[in-house]
Amino acid sequence: MRRAQRRLVRTGIIGLGVGEKHIAGYRRHAACEVVALCDFDAKKRAEARRKYPGLAVCANADEILDDPGIDAVSIASYDNYHHDQIVKALANNKHVFVEKPLCQSEGEAKGIRRLLRGKPRLVLSSNLILRMSPRFQWLRKAITQGKLGVPYFIEGDYNYGRLHKITAGWRGKLDFYSVVQGGAVHVIDLLMWLTNDRVVEVAAFGNRIASAHSRFKHDDMVVGILKFRSGMVGKVSANFGCVFPHFHTLSVYGTRGTFVNGLDHGQLFKSREPGVPPAKVALPYPGVEKGDLIYNFVETILGRAEPAVPVDDVFAAMSVCFALDKAAKSRRCVSVDCL
Ligand SMILES: NC(=O)c1ccc[n+]([C@@H]2O[C@H](COP(=O)([O-])OP(=O)(O)OC[C@H]3O[C@@H](n4cnc5c(N)ncnc54)[C@H](O)[C@@H]3O)[C@@H](O)[C@H]2O)c1
Structure with a gap:
């Protein structure tokens, strides 16, 4: 696809349990395009290919996290993967919408906070629906x-x-x-x-x-x-x-x-x-639907809205x-x- 035809925010979703509900949230926004889905369960991938033809479907989250064509990721994997996936996404300059909980320990949260301070342009929010x-x-x-x-x-x-x-x-x-x-x-x-x-x-x-x-x-x-x-x-x-x-x-x-x-x-x-x-x-x-905060997440990325769940509130909770x-x-x- 030529750059000029691209929508403004290209997203990938990791984990297709509640993460599947994020698809509808992104699709509600005209300036957003879901381009890739990831699940390490083969059955989920087969189902995703059938239900969402045209989207890339992968088993390894790194394919999304390392893809320079993806601007934002939804992280809806098991809790124990959130931290490493957030760190990688931020390091690769991607905005992050993470399912709760953000991560599993204070040390992990401090690391994420440090990374974010160095990248103030990036939006991070969590599904506190x-x-x-x-x-x-x-x-x-x-x-x-x-x-x-x-x-x-x-x-x-x-x-x-x-x-x-x-x-x-x-x-x-x-x-x-x-x-x-x-x-x-x-x-x-x-x-x-x-x-x-x-x-x-x-x-x-x-x-x-x-x-x-x-x-x-x-x-x-x-x-x-x-x-x-x-x-x-x-x-x-x-x-x-x-x-x-x-x-x-x-x-x-x-x-x-x-x-x-x-x-x-x-x-x-x-x-x-x-x-x-x-x-x-x-x-x-x-x-509410589980993807209902996502429209605002995209608006925040585009600089058109204040975040419904600001990053400070995610860390406070x-x-x-x-x-x-x-x-x-x-x-x-x-x-x-x-x-
Ligand atoms: N905001 C909410 O109200 C809400 C509701 C439910 C779940 N959650 C959160 O969402 C996350 C997922 O929970 P769920 O209920 O959807 O579980 P689930 O088991 O229904 O679905 C998770 C899916 O993610 C896949 N997955 C997990 N880790 C992965 C990884 N590292 N790489 C690729 N695929 C991976 C699994 O194979 C599975 O298909 C959890 O962190 C949970 O706390 C939030």
Whole structure:
């Protein structure tokens, strides 16, 4: 294809589980073209060739990461590959949209941060998709407008509801897997984004009762207490073994109102008087597709929009994850080192 005919942003996608959902996200943007897909599973590659004729399909991620014709990559491989693939992509001057978690350790995150500082033109974002939920977008606006007064307590749970994914899937086969990084990160980001606040200190406990007798060797349940910069306190949990639908519980308590997310709808309590019913918040939840942040990622690359998930927020959420894992292990309060 001649350069003049090329679309502006050429992308490649690594990992065709949730990564396949990224294709629709990129295709929604007129200035973007998906050119290559990668999966090390032969069955996935055969399926991809059938479903997406015309796209290059490869087994080795380096073919995408080393391709000078590719401007941006989606990294949707297993968690343990994210760091090395991000490093290679950045070293080769590619923008990065990485599935959560960004990486698996503080040392890895620091390395990525260092690389990014030397390449300020590059955009890095992560698929912290709850930010696109209409119900949570409404809530953020309500909090910003002061409808709940001053938030003083916030809590959220990542109820995974899919125990088999850690006892039988790839997550259980990794040397290291953190349910905080792999699940609670969504809620941690949500709590900070909703209130425009930052977590500064944490305490945490965990167990692996729900997955006992399986090959999963890490905590499947972690609960953390959070202290925010503003003085607000919070609680977050990663509950991978629950007998409960996949759901993000969320309660925000402010001096003038309380929001509670429910399975059917949200509720907004505006009175301390008994008998005054809450207002129903029926906006869709989650109401998002996994590729919904990608349009904004491309707009950010093109310099036409502010990032919906700024790079500092990605590192802030990961910093809290690292602190929670450290706190659960050491049984001590841990300060959050913002990376
Ligand atoms: N943002 C979200 O809400 C969300 C939801 C699900 C998964 N994820 C994240 O996406 C990533 C993938 O999870 P999934 O649920 O799609 O898993 P999955 O098993 O459904 O799919 C992953 C695919 O990637 C392939 N793959 C893995 N590592 C690879 C590598 N190094 N090179 C080439 N192919 C590779 C596998 O063969 C598989 O086909 C994980 O990091 C996970 O945490 C994010």
